[in-house]
Amino acid sequence: MVSVKYKNIGIAYDDFIAVRNIDLEIPDGEITTLLGPSGCGKTTLLRSLAGFVEPFEGQIFLGDKDVTLLPPQKRNTAMIFQNYALWPHMTIFGNVEYGLKLRLKEKIVFFIKEKKEIITEISFSSYGATKQLEQIAEYIVSFCKGKETATCWELSAEEVEQTLNDPKIKFKNIKYVLKTLKKAIRDHYTYVVRQLPNWLPESKTKEEKIKYRKPIYILLFPFTRPFFIFHPLTYEYVSETIEKEQKEYFEKHSSSIAKVTWFLIKLWKYIKLPFSESNKAYLDAKEKIDPDWAFRRKKVFDALRMVHLEDQAYKNPPELSGGQQQRIALARAIVVEPDVLLCDEPLSNLDAKLRKELRTEIRSIIKKIGMTAVYVTHDQTEALAISDRIAVMNVGYIEQYGKPREVWDDPKTLFVAQFIGESTTLVGNYEGNGVAKLKGGEKINIEIKEEIDKGSELQIVVRPEDVYLRNIDGCFELEIEIHTIEYLGKEAKLTGLLKDETILLIDVVEGLDKIISKIVGDTIKVYIDPKKLFVFKDKKRVY
Structure with a gap:
């Protein structure tokens, strides 16, 4: 549970100011309703808390953390939408699991970042190529930075660009090369091709240049071979410069190195950073953490049980009633254990009897879990029934903020007295x-x-x-x-x-x-x- 604080918040859409000078503190563990007529700014204020709208002034806090400029995925919130927002092609289980799956991936990636050495082992040691990879990475970095010992490729920049512009002809039968080497060549090799000639003394002959680059070629040969093999002249020229024993060495180790080729190139920008942010590392780590994912299924069914729909888990949303679909939306929100639950007029599409039943049920579930909730509605009865506190809004301002009994018995402004009840x-x-x-x-x-x-x-x-x-x-x-x-x-x-x-x-x-x-x-x-x-x-x- 966390508290929510709006501090001098102002939000505008182009020249129209939707809300202005909003100061509001929502205690942790309470349900606070933003109540007001259409166009008063209540949904805008809610969306700013979710990160969908950025204020032009002020700050938003979740607990002690300033989240004003954080993107939505970096805030631990979940939203229930007015129109349910369920995936019609996915089962109820799949809909509820979806957010949990994404949150889990984020947690695993964060875990990976904190455990760089462990994840490197997960990602590379299983292929038997950790030492080779480290050596290759070291030489590549040296190759790109060194001016005295580095040299250029025999291919000109124009030839590289031509190859990239016409990949279907060059790489017709090796699709995996298209997905891997193409990016590496574009991002890194071309740069080297363009720059290294300027770094070398003009007096050096081609033979002298090749001599300088032999250590680099030795390490890069398994990676460049699929590229150069489609340029016969260049490949032949390079092959002549590499001694027989060096080629034999790489043929001996090519199998293990080839398995990490695509991974090395895909993770080029992470050579000096954790390798954790790749999908492969995520998958490997996932298997280490829980191969069966039993806990995820348990959490989904726990959430479905709370909304009394565990027996509907393998149906699709169109097979359920509107009230059942809204219960699924609630289960999907609470399963990720958000710090704050955001409800954007979740009952407005339902009939009066069902609204009455669901508002009681929603309040009961939220209070049972003990999470902080911000609820938006224009229905005064709904606000009075579900809320611990109510903020009555009008034309972008908060007219009154207090407990339901206070707002009902002691309206401070004419608008509140007229708006609350008949x-x-x-x-x-x-x-x-x-x-x-x-x-x-x-x-x-x-x-x-x-x-x-x-x-x-x-x-x-x-x-x-x-x-x-x-x-x-x-x-x-x-x-x-x-x-x-x-x-x-x-x-x-x-x-x-x-x-x-x-x-x-x-x-x-x-x-x-x-x-x-x-x-x-x-x-x-x-x-x-x-x-x-x-x-x-x-x-x-x-x-």
Whole structure:
């Protein structure tokens, strides 16, 4: 588990600033939801944590590590996407295993880098060519750097380039040479061909030059032979300069050396670095670590078991329902044991009943594992149900950050009060002594904690569950005209018109039979507790 910290983050797309001045700290082991309407910047903020978007200012920390400029693969995160992002041609097992396989390869390569000597042995000793390889590498480095003893090849640079430009004719029957020597010749031999003539005294004859390069030819002969054999004149000329016993020596050892030919050339740039980053070294190391890969299968099935789909492991994604596919996406994310789990509106494609079931299941799994999670949604109910903390966003800024109960009970801005849950906003002017006059002339009681000038315009937010059909002590009275009635079984949704045509939302639970007997256009009285109102001036809470 790690904490997440956004420090003064700003992100832009060309000239459009998506988020600005974001400061946010997410405790480790908690589920934090970025909640807001479309276009508020919540997904952009999530993608910046994944490394898909780079901020133009600020820093992002995972724990104590600054990951602002790290590429996605260098951050230990995993993401659940809105559209599942499963490979349709792979089985469920293959989909869940995929990320684990890539992560495992990275870990093995890192292990290899730390154990250079061991991996060199794995890669080369099994071919019986370690000493020869070391000697060849040493001579090649000397050959490229030395100016006094080094010499040029008999082939001109033009001939080498011509060969590379027309490989099908020259290397028609030896495809392995195309894949190996071609790169080596292009990257290294051509450079030597071009440069070494300038390093040698002009007075030297061809014979003298050949004498200088004999030690190099002796070591490089098995590697250059497949190339020169397709240039008869050059090959014949070179062969004449190499003594019989030298050729016999190489014929004796050519088998073992030939086996590492392709590997040597492919790893040229790693001669002075660990050989670990080649695929061959990875494969060899993999076999040493765990030949059967039983642990990988175990981890996959453990993850599938957590989402109750281990019996579907060998089906393909199109054979599963949307809810099952999203469970697979969750299993694929958690199997790699990320520091932070990123969820980009994972339930938005599902029906209401399935969303309710899955949000409970997702929260349960995340809390059981104990990982830090950042969740993005525009659904307020989903955010309240799944989160330990909620950051409410609007037009690129965080309006409020806190626990779900704090955000629900104590909205700090007008936007938060209007966005979280259903509500009605009444507009009026303050008349003093805790009384506000609405646009339609109705006077209501309010409670405030700050000094407000008389005549100041106020926005008063009331939630439908806080409007009653019977009088309760301390409530004020309003008269409304019934606008709509929706019967929903255990409750009814009622809307009524105030004198200024403002639509007041009302949830009816008590007195349900009485209200559904009413018709549109009837006039009724409703009652509101001033303590339940959220009062704002200039969009800031004054209570």
